Amino acid sequence: MTVITSEAAKTAGDWRGADLGTRTVAYTERDAILYALAVGAKATELDLVFEDQLRVLPTFALTLAQWAPDALGSAGAFDTSTALHGSQELKVLAPLPRSGEVTLKASVGEVWDKGAAAVFEVKVECEYFVATWSLFAPGAGGFGGERGPSRPAEPTGEPSLTGVLTTAKNQTAMYRLLGDKHHIHIDPEAAARINQPRPIMHGLCTLAASTLELARVAGVHPADLVSLEGRFAAAIHPGESPSIVAWGTPDDLAFQVTKGDQVAISGARVSFSAH
Template sequence: MDQPQWRGRDLGTRTVRYDDRDAILYALAVGAPATDLDLVFEERLRVLPTFALTRAQWAPDALGEAGAFDVATAVHGSQRLRVHRPLPKEGELELTARVAEVWDKGTAAVFEVVVECAYFAATWSIFAPGRGGFGGERGPSARARPDGPPDLEFTLDTEPEQAALYRLLGDRHHLHIDPEAAKAAGMPRPILHGLCTLAAITLPLARRAGAHPAGLVALDGRFAAPVFPGDRIHVSGWNDGEDLLFEAAVDGTTVISGGRAQFRVTT
């Protein structure tokens, strides 16, 4: 099927279930300490909004399985999340997914997969080598790095076992656990999930914004380079009105660019 014909494709509706154990496991997997009882203790639990992305991973996977791109070479290019209201501690989510857009990058195509429900809207951008050149529009450019020195900086240590833990939430692509699969993809060893890295950054960002991590209402980030479990991430942030713009790097190499987070701040 020609790439433009994927635009607008309905990927279906699914009802997904979860309980407080799933939400607590997720919080631990993205770096919440055991002392943050409102993230890891069921009696006080507030569910991290980024947990929703683990429930919706089936949608971009379904597009690859349908033949839109080669699942062996396509990569997760960027992620967007817009939160409508807080997730309950447990329950059901009815998710509807579609292909919102297909951009032509010349040698590659970018597929935008949108998943929506009453609680959130999320967009996966999947970069698919070899699928471009069909004469379509290139799409929007990446957000430029803000001018001037950062308003805040911090480091974040990932854990050696973090990818093995995070994959229990649903993304079991072999690249994150199997050394042979990582080598086949051109990586020296298994890599950390991009969504794990992005979510982990929101925890300290929230604190520096005077907010709770569960108060996240908007999040964007582009995955510029892989992160390996155990890496130390350096995060730089800029205040931009209600938004915090950020970039993340490992040993001087940018791993997340075009970052944007907004939190609901309560007094």
């Protein structure tokens, strides 16, 4: 695997397989607790918010690895002002320790050619998890590559679980302290520039918060999550209470997050291990 600099890359497809480096990231119990609170853990859920009983939420991994997609954008692979976080995957290999250091290796996976846009996959691997970002980059397509897989079919039939994702008005203000400080999540003027009436929720915050609520209604522990994926289809604003609808059983739940008739997270699946 070789490092490709922005000067050497001629098309989006040239970034396939590029090495984005290795980084060791340290965190404390305080960081893990702050994360749990930021994605909606309750003060009464002591094993998420109390260091004496702490189980680290598996989705905390995504904040530890956020540097990797940022590194690809900074290297010049795409226009960071127009690129969007299209979808996310997480596979859990082992529980994260309460605190410590994690060495993360990042690379570019597939780069799909959608014609008017390219989709970059950024993969981050370590002994605890594998996380994959899909980044939608307008204007970077047309390089003659494969289109990639189509979107999965949405589930049909009567849902087996339903819930409500209650978001806090200050939720993005808290979540951005974990590292993703993009202005659209805090500054009304920045949100207006992307045609939003006010700051929007981080997609990863909404996705992780959904797994907490699904775990509650399914009667399982959110720290028993073993896999997760979802596509970001529409914005959620802090203080809103979108619906969660799920099909299946806790070991394999397909779900959607919707507000009104608009799907905000689509093509989503989560699995929890049985204990």
